[in-house]
Amino acid sequence: MSQNAAALRARARDLDAADPLAAYAMRFAPGEGADGAALVSYLDGNSLGRPVETVPDALAAFARHEWGGRLIRGWDEGWLALPQSLGDRIGAACLGAASGQTVVADSTSVLIFKLLRAAIAAQSDSARDELVILRDEFPTDRFIVERIAADHGLTVRWVDAPLEAGIMPELAAEAVSDRTIAALFSGVAYRSAWWADMPAITRIVQAAGALVIWDCSHAVGSVPMQFDEWGVDMAVGCSYKYLNGGPGAPAWSYVAARHHAALRNPIAGWIGAASPFAMTSGFEAAPGIRALASGTPPVLAMVPLAEMVSLIERAGIDAIRAKSIALTEYAIELVDALIPAASLSSPRDAARRGGHLTIEHPKSAIAVERLWAEGVIPDFRHPSGVRIGLSPLSTTFAEVERGIRALATALS
Numbered sequence: 001m002s003q004n005a006a007a008l009r010a011r012a013r014d015l016d017a018a019d020p021l022a023a024y025a026m027r028f029a030p031g032e033g034a035d036g037a038a039l040v041s042y043l044d045g046n047s048l049g050r051p052v053e054t055v056p057d058a059l060a061a062f063a064r065h066e067w068g069g070r071l072i073r074g075w076d077e078g079w080l081a082l083p084q085s086l087g088d089r090i091g092a093a094c095l096g097a098a099s100g101q102t103v104v105a106d107s108t109s110v111l112i113f114k115l116l117r118a119a120i121a122a123q124s125d126s127a128r129d130e131l132v133i134l135r136d137e138f139p140t141d142r143f144i145v146e147r148i149a150a151d152h153g154l155t156v157r158w159v160d161a162p163l164e165a166g167i168m169p170e171l172a173a174e175a176v177s178d179r180t181i182a183a184l185f186s187g188v189a190y191r192s193a194w195w196a197d198m199p200a201i202t203r204i205v206q207a208a209g210a211l212v213i214w215d216c217s218h219a220v221g222s223v224p225m226q227f228d229e230w231g232v233d234m235a236v237g238c239s240y241k242y243l244n245g246g247p248g249a250p251a252w253s254y255v256a257a258r259h260h261a262a263l264r265n266p267i268a269g270w271i272g273a274a275s276p277f278a279m280t281s282g283f284e285a286a287p288g289i290r291a292l293a294s295g296t297p298p299v300l301a302m303v304p305l306a307e308m309v310s311l312i313e314r315a316g317i318d319a320i321r322a323k324s325i326a327l328t329e330y331a332i333e334l335v336d337a338l339i340p341a342a343s344l345s346s347p348r349d350a351a352r353r354g355g356h357l358t359i360e361h362p363k364s365a366i367a368v369e370r371l372w373a374e375g376v377i378p379d380f381r382h383p384s385g386v387r388i389g390l391s392p393l394s395t396t397f398a399e400v401e402r403g404i405r406a407l408a409t410a411l412s
Protein backbone atom coordinates (compact mmCIF):
# COMPACT_ATOMS: atom_id res chain seq x y z
CA MET A 1 0.00 0.00 0.00
CA SER A 2 1.37 3.43 -0.95
CA GLN A 3 2.09 6.01 1.72
CA ASN A 4 -0.87 8.07 0.52
CA ALA A 5 -3.24 5.07 0.69
CA ALA A 6 -2.00 4.22 4.19
CA ALA A 7 -2.60 7.83 5.30
CA LEU A 8 -6.14 7.71 3.88
CA ARG A 9 -6.80 4.50 5.79
CA ALA A 10 -5.52 6.07 9.02
CA ARG A 11 -7.86 8.98 8.41
CA ALA A 12 -10.82 6.56 8.34
CA ARG A 13 -9.85 5.42 11.83
CA ASP A 14 -9.62 9.03 13.04
CA LEU A 15 -12.91 9.98 11.44
CA ASP A 16 -14.70 6.99 13.00
CA ALA A 17 -13.16 7.77 16.38
CA ALA A 18 -14.39 11.37 16.21
CA ASP A 19 -17.85 10.53 14.82
CA PRO A 20 -20.57 11.43 17.35
CA LEU A 21 -22.97 9.01 15.60
CA ALA A 22 -20.47 6.11 15.41
CA ALA A 23 -22.38 3.92 17.87
CA TYR A 24 -25.43 3.82 15.58
CA ALA A 25 -23.58 1.70 13.00
CA MET A 26 -23.65 -1.25 15.44
CA ARG A 27 -27.44 -1.07 15.52
CA PHE A 28 -27.98 -2.43 12.01
CA ALA A 29 -27.79 -5.96 10.58
CA PRO A 30 -24.17 -6.52 9.50
CA GLY A 31 -25.01 -8.36 6.25
CA GLU A 32 -23.31 -11.44 4.82
CA GLY A 33 -20.39 -11.44 2.43
CA ALA A 34 -19.23 -14.11 0.02
CA ASP A 35 -19.51 -17.73 1.24
CA GLY A 36 -20.94 -16.72 4.63
CA ALA A 37 -18.01 -14.41 5.44
CA ALA A 38 -18.63 -10.94 6.88
CA LEU A 39 -19.71 -8.28 4.42
CA VAL A 40 -16.71 -6.15 3.47
CA SER A 41 -18.51 -2.91 2.59
CA TYR A 42 -22.17 -2.03 2.01
CA LEU A 43 -22.37 0.96 -0.29
CA ASP A 44 -25.98 0.60 -1.38
CA GLY A 45 -27.85 2.05 1.58
CA ASN A 46 -29.48 4.52 -0.80
CA SER A 47 -31.11 1.65 -2.71
CA LEU A 48 -32.03 -0.63 0.18
CA GLY A 49 -31.10 0.36 3.72
CA ARG A 50 -29.94 -2.30 6.19
CA PRO A 51 -32.54 -3.41 8.75
CA VAL A 52 -32.24 -1.93 12.24
CA GLU A 53 -31.09 -4.74 14.56
CA THR A 54 -34.37 -4.57 16.53
CA VAL A 55 -36.49 -5.37 13.45
CA PRO A 56 -36.65 -9.19 13.80
CA ASP A 57 -37.83 -8.88 17.44
CA ALA A 58 -40.23 -6.06 16.58
CA LEU A 59 -41.78 -8.13 13.79
CA ALA A 60 -42.02 -11.22 16.01
CA ALA A 61 -43.55 -9.19 18.84
CA PHE A 62 -46.05 -7.67 16.45
CA ALA A 63 -47.05 -11.08 15.10
CA ARG A 64 -47.27 -12.58 18.58
CA HIS A 65 -48.91 -9.85 20.64
CA GLU A 66 -50.53 -7.25 18.39
CA TRP A 67 -51.74 -9.33 15.47
CA GLY A 68 -51.76 -12.66 17.35
CA GLY A 69 -53.14 -11.18 20.57
CA ARG A 70 -55.38 -8.31 19.63
CA LEU A 71 -56.59 -9.74 16.32
CA ILE A 72 -59.32 -7.61 14.69
CA ARG A 73 -59.38 -5.21 17.67
CA GLY A 74 -55.95 -3.97 16.56
CA TRP A 75 -57.54 -1.82 13.85
CA ASP A 76 -59.32 0.33 16.43
CA GLU A 77 -56.40 0.23 18.83
CA GLY A 78 -53.95 1.96 16.50
CA TRP A 79 -53.50 0.19 13.17
CA LEU A 80 -56.02 2.34 11.29
CA ALA A 81 -54.37 5.51 12.57
CA LEU A 82 -50.81 4.24 11.93
CA PRO A 83 -50.44 5.72 8.41
CA GLN A 84 -51.05 9.19 9.88
CA SER A 85 -49.23 8.73 13.20
CA LEU A 86 -46.12 7.31 11.50
CA GLY A 87 -46.50 9.93 8.77
CA ASP A 88 -46.49 12.66 11.43
CA ARG A 89 -43.28 11.23 12.91
CA ILE A 90 -41.58 11.18 9.48
CA GLY A 91 -42.88 14.71 8.89
CA ALA A 92 -41.45 15.99 12.18
CA ALA A 93 -38.14 14.10 12.05
CA CYS A 94 -37.27 14.55 8.36
CA LEU A 95 -39.58 16.88 6.44
CA GLY A 96 -40.20 19.96 8.56
CA ALA A 97 -43.91 19.19 8.34
CA ALA A 98 -46.43 19.91 11.07
CA SER A 99 -48.75 17.03 11.92
CA GLY A 100 -51.74 16.08 9.81
CA GLN A 101 -50.03 16.52 6.40
CA THR A 102 -48.04 13.30 5.90
CA VAL A 103 -49.41 9.81 5.36
CA VAL A 104 -47.78 6.42 4.81
CA ALA A 105 -49.39 4.41 2.02
CA ASP A 106 -48.99 2.58 -1.26
CA SER A 107 -45.74 2.73 -3.22
CA THR A 108 -43.96 5.86 -4.44
CA SER A 109 -45.18 5.14 -7.98
CA VAL A 110 -48.83 4.92 -6.90
CA LEU A 111 -48.56 8.07 -4.80
CA ILE A 112 -46.95 9.97 -7.69
CA PHE A 113 -49.93 8.97 -9.82
CA LYS A 114 -52.36 10.11 -7.14
CA LEU A 115 -50.64 13.45 -6.57
CA LEU A 116 -50.36 14.26 -10.27
CA ARG A 117 -54.01 13.45 -10.81
CA ALA A 118 -54.94 15.50 -7.74
CA ALA A 119 -52.89 18.42 -9.11
CA ILE A 120 -54.69 18.17 -12.46
CA ALA A 121 -58.07 18.08 -10.68
CA ALA A 122 -57.11 21.13 -8.61
CA GLN A 123 -56.32 23.10 -11.80
CA SER A 124 -59.25 21.77 -13.84
CA ASP A 125 -60.98 25.13 -14.25
CA SER A 126 -57.93 26.63 -15.99
CA ALA A 127 -56.72 26.22 -19.57
CA ARG A 128 -53.37 24.88 -18.36
CA ASP A 129 -52.20 21.80 -20.26
CA GLU A 130 -48.55 21.03 -19.39
CA LEU A 131 -46.70 18.79 -16.94
CA VAL A 132 -43.03 19.61 -16.36
CA ILE A 133 -40.36 17.00 -15.61
CA LEU A 134 -36.64 16.39 -16.17
CA ARG A 135 -35.68 14.24 -19.17
CA ASP A 136 -33.31 12.31 -16.88
CA GLU A 137 -35.80 11.92 -14.02
CA PHE A 138 -36.19 8.49 -12.39
CA PRO A 139 -38.08 6.23 -14.85
CA THR A 140 -41.22 5.65 -12.79
CA ASP A 141 -41.79 9.42 -12.49
CA ARG A 142 -41.36 9.92 -16.25
CA PHE A 143 -43.50 6.95 -17.20
CA ILE A 144 -46.38 8.06 -14.99
CA VAL A 145 -46.19 11.66 -16.24
CA GLU A 146 -46.18 10.45 -19.85
CA ARG A 147 -49.13 8.10 -19.34
CA ILE A 148 -51.20 10.69 -17.50
CA ALA A 149 -50.40 13.31 -20.14
CA ALA A 150 -51.45 10.90 -22.91
CA ASP A 151 -54.68 9.97 -21.12
CA HIS A 152 -55.62 13.58 -20.38
CA GLY A 153 -54.53 15.21 -23.65
CA LEU A 154 -51.73 17.14 -21.93
CA THR A 155 -48.21 18.00 -23.09
CA VAL A 156 -45.03 16.97 -21.27
CA ARG A 157 -42.48 19.78 -21.08
CA TRP A 158 -39.10 18.08 -20.78
CA VAL A 159 -36.25 19.83 -18.98
CA ASP A 160 -32.60 19.01 -19.69
CA ALA A 161 -30.07 19.32 -16.88
CA PRO A 162 -26.32 18.62 -16.84
CA LEU A 163 -25.33 15.02 -15.98
CA GLU A 164 -23.69 15.97 -12.68
CA ALA A 165 -26.60 18.16 -11.59
CA GLY A 166 -30.40 18.16 -11.57
CA ILE A 167 -33.18 20.70 -11.51
CA MET A 168 -31.96 24.26 -10.95
CA PRO A 169 -33.92 27.49 -10.42
CA GLU A 170 -33.00 28.89 -13.85
CA LEU A 171 -34.09 25.67 -15.61
CA ALA A 172 -37.35 25.60 -13.68
CA ALA A 173 -37.98 29.27 -14.52
CA GLU A 174 -37.51 28.56 -18.25
CA ALA A 175 -39.83 25.55 -18.16
CA VAL A 176 -42.87 26.79 -16.26
CA SER A 177 -45.45 29.18 -17.67
CA ASP A 178 -49.14 29.96 -17.61
CA ARG A 179 -49.61 26.58 -19.31
CA THR A 180 -48.10 24.57 -16.44
CA ILE A 181 -50.38 22.46 -14.26
CA ALA A 182 -47.65 20.91 -12.13
CA ALA A 183 -43.92 20.27 -12.07
CA LEU A 184 -42.57 16.99 -10.69
CA PHE A 185 -38.92 17.24 -9.60
CA SER A 186 -36.55 15.21 -7.42
CA GLY A 187 -35.32 16.80 -4.19
CA VAL A 188 -32.11 14.78 -4.51
CA ALA A 189 -31.46 13.37 -8.01
CA TYR A 190 -31.23 9.58 -8.13
CA ARG A 191 -28.14 9.53 -10.36
CA SER A 192 -26.06 12.59 -9.46
CA ALA A 193 -27.31 13.22 -5.88
CA TRP A 194 -27.88 16.89 -6.85
CA TRP A 195 -29.82 18.48 -3.98
CA ALA A 196 -32.12 20.96 -5.64
CA ASP A 197 -32.67 24.43 -4.24
CA MET A 198 -36.13 23.29 -3.16
CA PRO A 199 -37.38 26.56 -1.64
CA ALA A 200 -36.33 28.69 -4.64
CA ILE A 201 -37.77 26.24 -7.19
CA THR A 202 -41.00 25.91 -5.20
CA ARG A 203 -41.42 29.69 -5.36
CA ILE A 204 -40.69 29.77 -9.11
CA VAL A 205 -43.25 27.06 -9.93
CA GLN A 206 -45.87 28.68 -7.74
CA ALA A 207 -45.22 32.14 -9.20
CA ALA A 208 -46.27 30.65 -12.55
CA GLY A 209 -49.54 29.58 -10.91
CA ALA A 210 -48.60 25.88 -10.95
CA LEU A 211 -48.15 23.25 -8.25
CA VAL A 212 -44.86 21.61 -7.33
CA ILE A 213 -44.55 17.94 -6.44
CA TRP A 214 -41.20 16.89 -4.97
CA ASP A 215 -40.03 13.25 -5.21
CA CYS A 216 -37.86 12.98 -2.09
CA SER A 217 -37.03 9.29 -2.32
CA HIS A 218 -33.27 10.00 -2.19
CA ALA A 219 -33.58 12.94 0.17
CA VAL A 220 -35.68 11.71 3.08
CA GLY A 221 -33.60 10.65 6.07
CA SER A 222 -30.45 12.10 4.52
CA VAL A 223 -30.92 15.85 4.00
CA PRO A 224 -32.98 18.09 6.29
CA MET A 225 -36.05 19.59 4.64
CA GLN A 226 -38.54 22.27 5.74
CA PHE A 227 -41.68 21.68 3.69
CA ASP A 228 -43.94 23.96 5.74
CA GLU A 229 -41.45 26.81 5.78
CA TRP A 230 -40.63 26.40 2.07
CA GLY A 231 -44.32 26.36 1.12
CA VAL A 232 -44.10 22.99 -0.66
CA ASP A 233 -47.41 21.90 -2.20
CA MET A 234 -46.97 18.14 -2.36
CA ALA A 235 -44.20 15.61 -1.92
CA VAL A 236 -43.64 11.89 -1.99
CA GLY A 237 -40.85 9.50 -1.18
CA CYS A 238 -39.98 5.90 -0.64
CA SER A 239 -39.02 4.48 2.73
CA TYR A 240 -36.68 1.60 1.86
CA LYS A 241 -33.61 3.79 1.25
CA TYR A 242 -32.48 6.08 4.11
CA LEU A 243 -35.63 5.21 6.08
CA ASN A 244 -34.58 1.53 6.12
CA GLY A 245 -38.18 0.30 5.94
CA GLY A 246 -37.25 -2.88 4.04
CA PRO A 247 -37.90 -4.21 0.53
CA GLY A 248 -41.21 -2.91 -0.78
CA ALA A 249 -41.90 -0.83 2.35
CA PRO A 250 -44.82 1.57 1.86
CA ALA A 251 -44.09 5.12 0.71
CA TRP A 252 -45.14 8.41 2.30
CA SER A 253 -46.74 11.51 0.91
CA TYR A 254 -47.06 15.10 2.13
CA VAL A 255 -49.85 17.40 1.04
CA ALA A 256 -49.85 20.91 2.54
CA ALA A 257 -52.90 21.54 4.71
CA ARG A 258 -54.08 24.38 2.44
CA HIS A 259 -54.75 21.83 -0.34
CA HIS A 260 -56.71 19.34 1.76
CA ALA A 261 -60.18 20.71 1.14
CA ALA A 262 -59.77 20.35 -2.63
CA LEU A 263 -57.72 17.12 -2.53
CA ARG A 264 -59.20 14.70 -5.06
CA ASN A 265 -57.78 11.19 -4.82
CA PRO A 266 -58.22 9.37 -8.16
CA ILE A 267 -58.39 6.02 -6.33
CA ALA A 268 -61.42 6.70 -4.17
CA GLY A 269 -61.23 3.69 -1.89
CA TRP A 270 -63.03 3.08 1.37
CA ILE A 271 -60.10 3.95 3.68
CA GLY A 272 -59.93 7.42 2.10
CA ALA A 273 -63.65 7.90 2.74
CA ALA A 274 -65.03 9.99 5.59
CA SER A 275 -66.59 6.98 7.39
CA PRO A 276 -65.03 3.73 6.15
CA PHE A 277 -67.24 1.51 8.30
CA ALA A 278 -70.52 3.30 7.60
CA MET A 279 -70.67 1.44 4.27
CA THR A 280 -72.24 4.47 2.63
CA SER A 281 -73.65 4.29 -0.88
CA GLY A 282 -71.63 7.26 -2.21
CA PHE A 283 -68.04 8.38 -1.66
CA GLU A 284 -67.36 11.29 0.61
CA ALA A 285 -63.65 12.05 1.13
CA ALA A 286 -62.14 11.89 4.62
CA PRO A 287 -61.12 15.25 6.00
CA GLY A 288 -57.38 15.97 5.96
CA ILE A 289 -54.52 13.87 4.64
CA ARG A 290 -56.40 10.56 5.04
CA ALA A 291 -58.22 11.54 1.82
CA LEU A 292 -55.07 10.36 0.01
CA ALA A 293 -55.43 6.80 1.35
CA SER A 294 -57.30 4.20 -0.67
CA GLY A 295 -57.17 0.71 0.79
CA THR A 296 -56.23 -1.13 3.97
CA PRO A 297 -52.96 0.21 5.44
CA PRO A 298 -49.90 -2.10 5.15
CA VAL A 299 -49.53 -2.33 8.94
CA LEU A 300 -47.00 -5.20 9.03
CA ALA A 301 -44.75 -3.41 6.56
CA MET A 302 -44.66 -0.31 8.76
CA VAL A 303 -43.07 -2.16 11.70
CA PRO A 304 -39.45 -2.04 10.39
CA LEU A 305 -39.93 1.54 9.20
CA ALA A 306 -41.02 2.65 12.68
CA GLU A 307 -37.81 1.19 14.16
CA MET A 308 -35.69 3.37 11.85
CA VAL A 309 -37.79 6.47 12.42
CA SER A 310 -37.08 6.03 16.15
CA LEU A 311 -33.33 6.05 15.45
CA ILE A 312 -33.59 9.17 13.28
CA GLU A 313 -35.61 10.93 15.98
CA ARG A 314 -32.89 10.10 18.49
CA ALA A 315 -29.92 11.03 16.28
CA GLY A 316 -31.52 14.16 14.79
CA ILE A 317 -31.57 14.97 11.07
CA ASP A 318 -29.01 17.81 11.39
CA ALA A 319 -26.42 15.47 12.95
CA ILE A 320 -27.26 12.89 10.25
CA ARG A 321 -26.67 15.49 7.55
CA ALA A 322 -23.34 16.51 9.11
CA LYS A 323 -22.17 12.90 9.04
CA SER A 324 -23.51 12.44 5.51
CA ILE A 325 -21.39 15.39 4.30
CA ALA A 326 -18.32 14.03 6.10
CA LEU A 327 -18.84 10.59 4.51
CA THR A 328 -19.23 11.91 0.97
CA GLU A 329 -16.30 14.33 1.37
CA TYR A 330 -14.08 11.47 2.51
CA ALA A 331 -15.33 9.22 -0.31
CA ILE A 332 -14.48 11.92 -2.88
CA GLU A 333 -11.00 12.27 -1.38
CA LEU A 334 -10.54 8.49 -1.77
CA VAL A 335 -11.81 8.44 -5.35
CA ASP A 336 -9.54 11.34 -6.35
CA ALA A 337 -6.51 9.68 -4.76
CA LEU A 338 -7.09 6.03 -5.68
CA ILE A 339 -9.03 6.12 -8.97
CA PRO A 340 -7.54 9.00 -11.01
CA ALA A 341 -9.09 7.66 -14.23
CA ALA A 342 -12.62 8.05 -12.84
CA SER A 343 -14.69 11.21 -12.97
CA LEU A 344 -17.38 12.30 -10.58
CA SER A 345 -20.89 12.91 -11.91
CA SER A 346 -22.06 14.24 -8.55
CA PRO A 347 -21.64 17.79 -7.22
CA ARG A 348 -18.32 18.57 -5.55
CA ASP A 349 -20.07 21.33 -3.63
CA ALA A 350 -21.26 19.62 -0.44
CA ALA A 351 -24.12 22.10 -0.07
CA ARG A 352 -25.66 20.84 -3.33
CA ARG A 353 -24.96 17.13 -2.73
CA GLY A 354 -27.18 14.53 -1.09
CA GLY A 355 -26.00 11.29 0.47
CA HIS A 356 -24.67 9.35 -2.51
CA LEU A 357 -22.06 9.72 -5.24
CA THR A 358 -21.84 8.52 -8.81
CA ILE A 359 -18.42 7.78 -10.25
CA GLU A 360 -18.03 7.40 -14.02
CA HIS A 361 -15.58 4.85 -15.40
CA PRO A 362 -15.77 2.74 -18.59
CA LYS A 363 -15.18 -0.50 -16.65
CA SER A 364 -17.95 0.16 -14.09
CA ALA A 365 -20.27 -2.71 -15.05
CA ILE A 366 -17.65 -5.44 -14.87
CA ALA A 367 -16.10 -3.99 -11.71
CA VAL A 368 -19.42 -3.91 -9.85
CA GLU A 369 -20.14 -7.52 -10.81
CA ARG A 370 -16.74 -8.55 -9.44
CA LEU A 371 -17.13 -6.50 -6.27
CA TRP A 372 -20.52 -8.03 -5.42
CA ALA A 373 -18.88 -11.47 -5.55
CA GLU A 374 -16.27 -10.20 -3.06
CA GLY A 375 -18.78 -8.79 -0.55
CA VAL A 376 -18.36 -5.15 -1.61
CA ILE A 377 -21.76 -3.82 -2.63
CA PRO A 378 -22.03 -0.59 -4.65
CA ASP A 379 -24.64 -0.01 -7.36
CA PHE A 380 -24.20 0.05 -11.13
CA ARG A 381 -26.01 2.81 -13.01
CA HIS A 382 -26.23 2.42 -16.76
CA PRO A 383 -24.18 3.17 -18.82
CA SER A 384 -20.94 3.71 -16.88
CA GLY A 385 -21.71 4.82 -13.33
CA VAL A 386 -20.79 3.23 -10.02
CA ARG A 387 -23.21 4.65 -7.47
CA ILE A 388 -22.12 4.70 -3.86
CA GLY A 389 -24.80 5.26 -1.24
CA LEU A 390 -23.52 6.26 2.17
CA SER A 391 -26.27 5.83 4.71
CA PRO A 392 -25.16 8.09 7.58
CA LEU A 393 -26.36 6.06 10.55
CA SER A 394 -25.21 2.67 9.30
CA THR A 395 -22.02 3.45 7.32
CA THR A 396 -18.59 3.78 8.90
CA PHE A 397 -15.64 5.65 7.42
CA ALA A 398 -13.63 2.40 7.56
CA GLU A 399 -16.31 0.74 5.43
CA VAL A 400 -16.07 3.54 2.86
CA GLU A 401 -12.28 3.16 2.76
CA ARG A 402 -12.49 -0.64 2.29
CA GLY A 403 -15.13 -0.27 -0.41
CA ILE A 404 -13.41 2.40 -2.47
CA ARG A 405 -10.04 0.69 -2.18
CA ALA A 406 -11.65 -2.51 -3.53
CA LEU A 407 -13.33 -0.47 -6.27
CA ALA A 408 -9.97 1.02 -7.25
CA THR A 409 -8.51 -2.48 -7.58
CA ALA A 410 -11.49 -3.78 -9.54
CA LEU A 411 -11.32 -0.86 -11.97
CA SER A 412 -7.57 -1.09 -12.51
Ligand SMILES: Cc1ncc(COP(=O)(O)O)c(C=O)c1O
Residues within 6 Å of the ligand: 107, 108, 109, 110, 138, 140, 141, 186, 190, 215, 217, 218, 238, 251
Ligand atom coordinates in the same frame (compact mmCIF):
# COMPACT_ATOMS: atom_id res chain seq x y z
C1 LIG B 1 -36.53 8.91 -7.31
C2 LIG B 1 -37.31 7.64 -7.20
N1 LIG B 1 -38.64 7.66 -7.36
C3 LIG B 1 -39.37 6.53 -7.27
C4 LIG B 1 -38.76 5.31 -7.02
C5 LIG B 1 -39.48 3.99 -7.02
O1 LIG B 1 -40.71 3.97 -6.51
P1 LIG B 1 -41.43 2.62 -6.10
O2 LIG B 1 -41.21 2.44 -4.64
O3 LIG B 1 -42.83 2.84 -6.48
O4 LIG B 1 -40.80 1.49 -6.85
C6 LIG B 1 -37.39 5.25 -6.84
C7 LIG B 1 -36.75 3.95 -6.58
O5 LIG B 1 -35.58 3.78 -6.45
C8 LIG B 1 -36.64 6.44 -6.94
O6 LIG B 1 -35.32 6.42 -6.80
